[in-house]
Amino acid sequence: MTRRLGYDGAGILHVVIRHHVPHGTPFDLPRPSPETVKRFPAVCCPECRRDGDLTAAGRWGEPAQLICPCGYSWTPHLPRLTPQALLREVVRQALGAGGLTYREARTDPDAAAATPRQEAVRAPLTTAARALNRGTWVFDGYERAVATDLLTRLRPDGTETEAASSDGRLRTLHRRLDALAEYAAMATGPLGELLEACSTALLPARGLTADDLEPGPDDPPALSDADLALGALATVLRAGSTGEVDY
Numbered sequence: 580m581t582r583r584l585g586y587d588g589a590g591i592l593h594v595v596i597r598h599h600v601p602h603g604t605p606f607d608l609p610r611p612s613p614e615t616v617k618r619f620p621a622v623c624c625p626e627c628r629r630d631g632d633l634t635a636a637g638r639w640g641e642p643a644q645l646i647c648p649c650g651y652s653w654t655p656h657l658p659r660l661t662p663q664a665l666l667r668e669v670v671r672q673a674l675g676a677g678g679l680t681y682r683e684a685r686t687d688p689d690a691a692a693a694t695p696r697q698e699a700v701r702a703p704l705t706t707a708a709r710a711l712n713r714g715t716w717v718f719d720g721y722e723r724a725v726a727t728d729l730l731t732r733l734r735p736d737g738t739e740t741e742a743a744s745s746d747g748r749l750r751t752l753h754r755r756l757d758a759l760a761e762y763a764a765m766a767t768g769p770l771g772e773l774l775e776a777c778s779t780a781l782l783p784a785r786g787l788t789a790d791d792l793e794p795g796p797d798d799p800p801a802l803s804d805a806d807l808a809l810g811a812l813a814t815v816l817r818a819g820s821t822g823e824v825d826y
């Protein structure tokens with residue numbers, strides 16, 4: 580919930596958040612200084628002019644709505660801040676002000692716009708898995724060595740601190756995708772082609788930033804999706820390198 584919302588018209592949003600502790604009482608963070616409040620005219624309800632206790636709601640990446648305690652809800656059109664960016668800004672401010680992590684911020688739990696990376700790697704992986712199952716592709720020593728090395732680099736094991744936050748998990752994901760791109764450029768033959776196809780399919784995941792990670796009680800969909808896609812590749816690599824293709 581936003582306690583008070585101000586906007587300077589030049590792209591800077593000022594948010595005072597009322598944060599709810601689970602099963603606890605709400606508290607405010609931070610207290611705005613009088614100068615800050617003066618510099619940022621409040622965004623207020625077009626119906627009753629109220630500028631406090633507004634709720635910002637919406638799906639991640641879509642236009643946000645403000646809801647006034649009077650019951651009126653509207654999408655504010657602010658100069659140089661698109662309605663799509665409003666919720667992100669509010670959440671960014673909340674995180675910056677209170678040292679919260681993305682995992683603790685709560686938005687619409689139904690908002691789950693999964694990015695279909697898993698689907699994108701399905702075709703090359705299915706082809707590879709079929710060839711391995713039929714025995715038309717058997718990893719040679721070179722392919723086994725490359726696959727084994729890459730499998731260790733694809734493990735999702737960041738540090739404990741990294742695993743605890745979405746930002747940290749994003750860094751781990753980028754490391755794994757970098758490793759995949761590196762091996763795709765290096766490997767030759769059918770394995771090189773498979774890695775190249777997967778790396779290309781996962782290019783959008785390499786461009787993910789913290790802005791793309793929808794906060795909520797569950798994993799951000801963009802992260803889980805990339806995780807699942809890399810997991811599917813790892814399954815095929817493991818099958819090829821161990822010869823246990825019956826999966």
Ligand SMILES: [Zn+2]
Binds near residue numbers: 627629
């Ligand atoms: Zn109102």
